Amino acid sequence: MNDNTAVIRMKRDFDKFISGQSGRLDLSQSVGSDDSSFMNITSGTALSVKSMLEKEKDSMLKDAELSAARGTIAKLEAEISTLKTSNKRARIEFEKDLGCFKDGKDRESDKIKELKSQIQFLSSREKYAREELEEYKKIKDNSRSDYETKIMELKKGNMKLQDEVQKTRQTLSEKTTEFRSELLKSQSSLQRNINDLEESQTQLKLQQRRVSELTTEISELEEHRTRANLLEQQLKELDTKCTRMEEDTIVTKAMKTQLTLFPDIEKEVKKLREQNAQLREIQENNMLLKEKAESLERKLERAEKIYTDAAHLDTENLALKSKLQKWEQVEKDGKSPSQLAKRLTCLQESEAVMLERQGQLQSRIHSLEEHLNSSQQKLEKSITELQKEKSKVEQNADLIKRLQRKLLFVTKERDGFKNILDSYESEMTVNVAKHATSRIQHLEDTIDNYRKQVDQLEGDLQKAYSQNGAQRMDNPQIYVPVVPAQSEVDKKTILKLRERISVLEKEIEKSEEQRYILETRIEQRHLQGDYDPTKTKVIHFEMNPVAMAAKQRAAELQRLREENETLKERIRVLEESGGQAMDVTEQVQKRLQEPSSSKEVDEMKAQLTKEELKNKRLMEAFSKKSQEFREVCYQLTGYKIDFHYTNQYKVTSMYAESRDDFFVFQQGEKNDMQLLSTDFTENLEETIDLYLSKHKSIPAFLSSVTLDLFKTQTFKV
Amino acid sequence: MAATATQNAITLKGSTEIVSEFFSFGINSILYQRGIYPPETFTRQQKYGLTLLVTTDDALKNYLNEVISQVKEWLQQMTVKKLVVVIKDIDTKEVFERWQFDVECDKSVLSDGKPREKSEKEINKEICSVLRQITASVTFLPLLESACAFDLLVYTDKDLEVPDSWGEDGPQFIANSEEVRLRSFTTLLHKVDAMVAYKKTD
Numbered sequence: 001m002n003d004n005t006a007v008i009r010m011k012r013d014f015d016k017f018i019s020g021q022s023g024r025l026d027l028s029q030s031v032g033s034d035d036s037s038f039m040n041i042t043s044g045t046a047l048s049v050k051s052m053l054e055k056e057k058d059s060m061l062k063d064a065e066l067s068a069a070r071g072t073i074a075k076l077e078a079e080i081s082t083l084k085t086s087n088k089r090a091r092i093e094f095e096k097d098l099g100c101f102k103d104g105k106d107r108e109s110d111k112i113k114e115l116k117s118q119i120q121f122l123s124s125r126e127k128y129a130r131e132e133l134e135e136y137k138k139i140k141d142n143s144r145s146d147y148e149t150k151i152m153e154l155k156k157g158n159m160k161l162q163d164e165v166q167k168t169r170q171t172l173s174e175k176t177t178e179f180r181s182e183l184l185k186s187q188s189s190l191q192r193n194i195n196d197l198e199e200s201q202t203q204l205k206l207q208q209r210r211v212s213e214l215t216t217e218i219s220e221l222e223e224h225r226t227r228a229n230l231l232e233q234q235l236k237e238l239d240t241k242c243t244r245m246e247e248d249t250i251v252t253k254a255m256k257t258q259l260t261l262f263p264d265i266e267k268e269v270k271k272l273r274e275q276n277a278q279l280r281e282i283q284e285n286n287m288l289l290k291e292k293a294e295s296l297e298r299k300l301e302r303a304e305k306i307y308t309d310a311a312h313l314d315t316e317n318l319a320l321k322s323k324l325q326k327w328e329q330v331e332k333d334g335k336s337p338s339q340l341a342k343r344l345t346c347l348q349e350s351e352a353v354m355l356e357r358q359g360q361l362q363s364r365i366h367s368l369e370e371h372l373n374s375s376q377q378k379l380e381k382s383i384t385e386l387q388k389e390k391s392k393v394e395q396n397a398d399l400i401k402r403l404q405r406k407l408l409f410v411t412k413e414r415d416g417f418k419n420i421l422d423s424y425e426s427e428m429t430v431n432v433a434k435h436a437t438s439r440i441q442h443l444e445d446t447i448d449n450y451r452k453q454v455d456q457l458e459g460d461l462q463k464a465y466s467q468n469g470a471q472r473m474d475n476p477q478i479y480v481p482v483v484p485a486q487s488e489v490d491k492k493t494i495l496k497l498r499e500r501i502s503v504l505e506k507e508i509e510k511s512e513e514q515r516y517i518l519e520t521r522i523e524q525r526h527l528q529g530d531y532d533p534t535k536t537k538v539i540h541f542e543m544n545p546v547a548m549a550a551k552q553r554a555a556e557l558q559r560l561r562e563e564n565e566t567l568k569e570r571i572r573v574l575e576e577s578g579g580q581a582m583d584v585t586e587q588v589q590k591r592l593q594e595p596s597s598s599k600e601v602d603e604m605k606a607q608l609t610k611e612e613l614k615n616k617r618l619m620e621a622f623s624k625k626s627q628e629f630r631e632v633c634y635q636l637t638g639y640k641i642d643f644h645y646t647n648q649y650k651v652t653s654m655y656a657e658s659r660d661d662f663f664v665f666q667q668g669e670k671n672d673m674q675l676l677s678t679d680f681t682e683n684l685e686e687t688i689d690l691y692l693s694k695h696k697s698i699p700a701f702l703s704s705v706t707l708d709l710f711k712t713q714t715f716k717v
Numbered sequence: 718m719a720a721t722a723t724q725n726a727i728t729l730k731g732s733t734e735i736v737s738e739f740f741s742f743g744i745n746s747i748l749y750q751r752g753i754y755p756p757e758t759f760t761r762q763q764k765y766g767l768t769l770l771v772t773t774d775d776a777l778k779n780y781l782n783e784v785i786s787q788v789k790e791w792l793q794q795m796t797v798k799k800l801v802v803v804i805k806d807i808d809t810k811e812v813f814e815r816w817q818f819d820v821e822c823d824k825s826v827l828s829d830g831k832p833r834e835k836s837e838k839e840i841n842k843e844i845c846s847v848l849r850q851i852t853a854s855v856t857f858l859p860l861l862e863s864a865c866a867f868d869l870l871v872y873t874d875k876d877l878e879v880p881d882s883w884g885e886d887g888p889q890f891i892a893n894s895e896e897v898r899l900r901s902f903t904t905l906l907h908k909v910d911a912m913v914a915y916k917k918t919d
Contacts (some may be wrong), residue, residue: 524896527817527896527898527912527914528815528890528891528894528896528914529799529801529815529817529888529889529890529914530888530890531798531799531872531888534875535874535875536798536872536873536874536875537872537873537874537875537877537885538870538871538872538885538886538887538888538889539870539871539873539879539883539884539885539886540868540869540870540871540883540884540886541780541783541784541787541869541882541883542882542883542884543780543882544780544867544868544869545777545780545866545867545868546803546805546807546810546866546867546868547868548776548866549807549864549866550807550810550866553807553808
């Protein structure tokens with residue numbers, strides 16, 4: 001319905017519009033013929049609605065086109081303006097170009113002119129050149145004719161020359177033949193000459209040979225000369241020899257005369273030899289005779305001895321005879337030979353007795369002598385012993401001195417040892433080596449001292465000996481009795497000193513042993529790597545192999561533990577599933593992640609115990625604190641509150657007359673307190689009514705009760 | 718003549734070089750002989766007229782180089798008193814062996830700086846005999862049955878400043894030990910006495 005009215009309205013509006021528009025459209029008639037035709041169509045079709053609609057459409061289109069055209073016009077105008085400007089610009093440029101071109105053209109025309117002038121110049125030159133050329137051609141022709149004539153002449157000359165050449169050749173050949181013959185001649189002469197030369201050479205050689213021969217001859221001659229000289233010398237020698245020979249001949253003559261004497265001499269020799277043999281025999285005889293003479297002389301000596309003996313015997317005989325005569329005279333004195341014989345026997349007996357006596361005496365003498373000898377020996381012995389004793393005493397005296405000194409040293413040493421031992425004991429580890437060295441030095445000092453002492457003593461000893469010897473020589477008797485008096489005292493002291501020495505020596509040995517032990521111990525400690533911590537320190541590189549190995553070990557251990565854990569779990573899984581479990585590893589992983597694993601359990605347990613401990617401590621603290629709190633409450637309010645049963649509280653007053661006087665309150669569900677009846681409440685019904693039933697105030701009730709009790713108590717007091 | 722003259726003089730630096738080189742070879746020999754590291758990780762090397770075994774293990778090499786270079790510095794300062802190779806059980810940390818090298822320094826060289834007269838050949842001969850003894854000592858040392866590792870201890874002066882990578886440690890004594898003194902050598906500047914202490918076997 002609305003649409004219909006709208007269409008109608010639109011038609012009317014359009015009609016109005018058309019009627020209004022017609023005047024305006026006249027202006028557009030001048031624009032183009034198309035517009036005018038368009039106008040005619042619109043006016044023609046304005047009657048029908050369709051035509052109207054079409055018109056409307058068309059007009060709309062036209063409008064659109066118009067506006068579009070206007071746009072295009074504007075655009076075109078703008079374009080035109082731009083084109084104009086561009087045109088102007090182009091024109092200006094063109095003009096510029098034109099100017100340029102004009103200039104170029106002028107230049108070109110100038111150039112052309114120049115070129116034309118050049119062409120003219122060149123043409124003139126060409127003409128001139130052509131003329132020259134013709135001239136040259138003429139000259140050339142002339143010269144050619146001349147040359148041809150010359151050539152002809154030359155050819156003729158040539159011919160002539162060839163003839164001449166042939167002639168000359170002929171002459172030359174002749175000459176050559178001549179020359180050849182000459183050459184041959186000369187060659188022959190040359191050969192001759194050569195032959196001559198050879199001959200002369202041979203002659204020369206011969207001459208040379210001769211010369212050489214001559215030289216050799218000369219040398220030979222020289223040799224001969226020398227020989228001649230030699231021969232002359234020999235001759236001289238021979239002359240001398242001859243003279244000698246002559247002399248010799250004289251000698252030989254003399255000799256020959258002598259030789260004549262030779263047989264005589266031989267005879268003489270024979271004679272002499274014979275004589276010689278005879279003489280030898282005589283000599284031998286002589287020897288024999290001499291021996292005989294000697295034996296005879298011996299015999300003679302013997303005979304002479306016998307003779308002298310005989311004389312002696314005669315004298316003896318005479319003496320004996322005289323003796324006999326005397327004896328005979330004695331016999332004649334009156335005694336018979338028997339008496340004589342008796343007397344003789346008596347005498348013989350007495351003689352025997354005497355002999356016996358003599359024997360006895362002699363034996364006695366012997367025994368006495370022996371006794372003497374023995375006593376003398378004893379004496380000597382005792383003397384030597386005495387001397388020995390003396391020397392001993394001296395030695396002992398020296399010994400005493402020495403020992404006393406030694407003692408001093410030993411005591412010193414002992415003190416040193418003691419010190420060292422003390423130091424060892426006090427400082428076993430520290431500076432032991434130092435002590436040892438100091439000790440060694442000390443010992444060395446003492447040894448030096450000993451040596452000195454020994455030297456001194458030896459000197460003293462020698463002196464003493466020499467003195468002693470001198471003294472003994474002076475007064476040997478005085479020296480002897482002094483000895484025993486000294487010796488007894490000395491012996492005692494010596495003994496004492498010896499004992500002491502032995503003791504000290506033992507001590508020294510002990511301390512030496514100790515020292516040795518300590519030294520070995522020090523050495524051992526040193527070998528074991530001991531050190532002085534005050535002076536040195538031990539360092540090592542921190543990333544050393546041991547540390548690394550330990551770290552690796554620890555890591556490996558950790559890894560193995562983990563592996564062990566998984567394997568254990570695996571076994572458990574397998575056991576649980578009866579060996580048929582699928583995806584065992586997965587399950588194991590799951591299980592390991594679960595807190596049921598023993599490790600986590602352990603951890604949890606540890607945590608639990610920790611927590612429990614904490615809790616316990618807290619509880620303790622709390623109970624302590626609550627105790628305090630309750631105490632404080634009791635002190636402040638005068639009531640002691642204890643748990644009676646669950647949700648029931650026993651309240652006891654500070655001023656209660658007996659232990660049984662207490663209230664029991666029960667806590668209800670809504671935190672309200674209710675007083676339960678006890679023996680104590682039965683006496684307090686008034687106050688209960690007043691405070692609890694009416695005012696429902698427990699604190700007031702309790703305070704009234706405390707006041708009452710306090711009053712009764714104070715009254716009692 | 719000049720060449721031989723210089724060879725016979727031992728300077729502090731040269732002495733340090735000789736001693737530290739000896740330490741290197743000595744430690745390597747001990748490690749090989751005592752089987753602290755597997756024998757296939759060692760390679761042969763000619764030195765002092767002997768065939769010595771030297772490790773090829775890189776970690777060990779680095780460690781030894783680190784320690785030896787530091788010890789070299791201290792040798793030059795003459796502050797080293799001992800170098801000890803301690804062999805101990807990895808698990809129980811019980812010390813089985815101590816190879817001790819005492820170093821005696823002639824400190825007068827620090828003031829006068831004069832080189833000492835001794836031929837290198839002679840020193841090498843002495844070192845050779847020490848190394849031979851180390852090798853031979855395997856015959857009397859007890860067998861190391863458990864897994865062992867080693868540590869190097871250095872005894873130095875108390876007041877010496879040490880790098881952070883070094884730490885103080887104990888002397889690592891062996892309880893109930895037996896000791897054997899080995900040979901020694903001297904460069905006239907440093908005297909090195911070798912000895913070994915080991916746990917007595919029952």
